[in-house]
Amino acid sequence: DQQVKQNSPSLSVQEGRISILNCDYTNSMFDYFLWYKKYPAEGPTFLISISSIKDKNEDGRFTVFLNKSAKHLSLHIVPSQPGDSAVYFCAAIPGNMLTFGGGTRLMVKP
Amino acid sequence: GAGVSQSPSNKVTEKGKDVELRCDPISGHTALYWYRQSLGQGLEFLIYFQGNSAPDKSGLPSDRFSAERTGGSVSTLTIQRTQQEDSAVYLCASSLGGQGWYQPQHFGDGTRLSIL
Numbered sequence: 001d002q003q004v005k006q007n008s009p010s011l012s013v014q015e016g017r018i019s020i021l022n023c024d025y026t027n028s029m030f031d032y033f034l035w036y037k038k039y040p041a042e043g044p045t046f047l048i049s050i051s052s053i054k055d056k057n058e059d060g061r062f063t064v065f066l067n068k069s070a071k072h073l074s075l076h077i078v079p080s081q082p083g084d085s086a087v088y089f090c091a092a093i094p095g096n097m098l099t100f101g102g103g104t105r106l107m108v109k110p
Numbered sequence: 111g112a113g114v115s116q117s118p119s120n121k122v123t124e125k126g127k128d129v130e131l132r133c134d135p136i137s138g139h140t141a142l143y144w145y146r147q148s149l150g151q152g153l154e155f156l157i158y159f160q161g162n163s164a165p166d167k168s169g170l171p172s173d174r175f176s177a178e179r180t181g182g183s184v185s186t187l188t189i190q191r192t193q194q195e196d197s198a199v200y201l202c203a204s205s206l207g208g209q210g211w212y213q214p215q216h217f218g219d220g221t222r223l224s225i226l
Contacts, residue, residue: 032212043201043217089153097169102152
């Protein structure tokens with residue numbers, strides 16, 4: 001039973017537009033969330049995180065929004081760039097492990 | 111190097127053989143994690159170390175899997191009597207200790223394991 005779900009396996013966006021990547025979770029005890037980006041043949045790279053005491057965290061072009069009542073978080077990338085094309089994973093804790101979603105492949109078209 | 115180093119980068123072996131995968135974490139990182147990613151799947155947590163201790167081994171898929179860490183640094187993941195379903199990319203990550211799970215994890219590039 002997946003506790004963290006990314007229901008869109010892929011997303012295609014035009015360069016310069018906004019990319020919105022979504023993630024849903026089922027465990028209300030999760031109190032910290034992270035987004036990772038993964039290029040082919042490389043390990044995931046940490047992007048941005050958010051604590052459950054916040055509803056928004058921003059870092060440059062990347063903003064993560066958390067809606068605890070809906071158990072939903074999203075990653076916004078504005079403006080999207082071709083170099084953003086990668087697989088994006090959301091992840092959640094606590095527990096004694098980091099639980100990852102299945103990933104969303106983002107393709108940003110020039 | 112400055113990042114997490116994993117070796118080998120690729121490993122092809124016959125079913126039934128044992129394999130050993132190595133992870134060199136970032137210097138000073140006391141927490142170390144193993145994950146695997148099977149084809150078309152997300153990241154599956156296997157085990158983590160705080161120092162040389164592994165508080166939770168429940169993520170290991172079977173008793174054919176074991177891991178150890180010595181000197182608070184290098185870790186090895188051993189798979190005995192490999193099966194075809196063990197084929198995956200095995201990823202290692204490390205982070206600063208303390209509240210390890212709340213620290214961003216830094217990943218290596220993984221070992222791609224193929225069982226023939």
